[in-house]
Every structure is written in C-alpha cells, then in structure tokens.
Amino acid sequence: MELADRAVGFLLSVISLSIFTYYTFWVIILPFVDTDHFIHKYFLPQEYAILIPIFAGVVLLSFLCLFIGFVMLKSKKKKKAQ
Incomplete structure (x- = not known):
C-alpha cells in the first residue's frame, strides 16, 4: 500500500x-x-483567469457548507436519540 x-x-x-x-x-x-x-x-481569454478561480471557490465553499450542515444535523439526531 x-x-x-x-x-x-x-x-x-x-x-x-x-x-x-x-x-x-x-x-x-x-x-x-x-x-x-x-x-x-x-x-483561454484573460477573463477566465478570474472567473475560473471564483467559480472553483464558490463550489468549494458550497460543498464545505453542505458537509458542515450534514454533520450538524447528524450530531443533532444523535443527541435526540440519547
């Protein structure tokens, strides 16, 4: 491995x-x-030199927020089960 x-x-x-x-x-x-x-x-044209990193950053932040929200919801369900 x-x-x-x-x-x-x-x-x-x-x-x-x-x-x-x-x-x-x-x-x-x-x-x-x-x-x-x-x-x-x-x-590519120079405009994309700014647009591509901005788009990638928005996508990354969106997935990060979704992940944190999912973890928070999951931990909330665990607390209710106890």
Whole structure:
C-alpha cells in the first residue's frame, strides 16, 4: 500500500505543479506577450483567469457548507436519540 500512496502523492504533486505553472504563466507572463503571438492559442481569454478561480471557490465553499450542515444535523439526531 505504501507504493500506491507514494504514486498517488507524486501524481498529485505533478498535477498541482503543472496547474500552478500554467496559471502563473497565463496570468503573469502572457499579458506582456504580443496578442498575435502563437502562444496565445494555448490559453483561454484573460477573463477566465478570474472567473475560473471564483467559480472553483464558490463550489468549494458550497460543498464545505453542505458537509458542515450534514454533520450538524447528524450530531443533532444523535443527541435526540440519547
């Protein structure tokens, strides 16, 4: 099992580093490159650089609130059963 955990950890690290590198290049470096350069075809428009993290944050907060609400309801049912 230890080998599988290491493989999953390595894969998650590579994916995280790839996303970080892509996003950093997209947000910090790409605005200084000419708009007619070929590299622009590999990236989404700049508006999405803000919209995607906002959407991901809203989804994450929604799932977090649902989880906390579910746990609170479950603990409330346990207290009533006692």
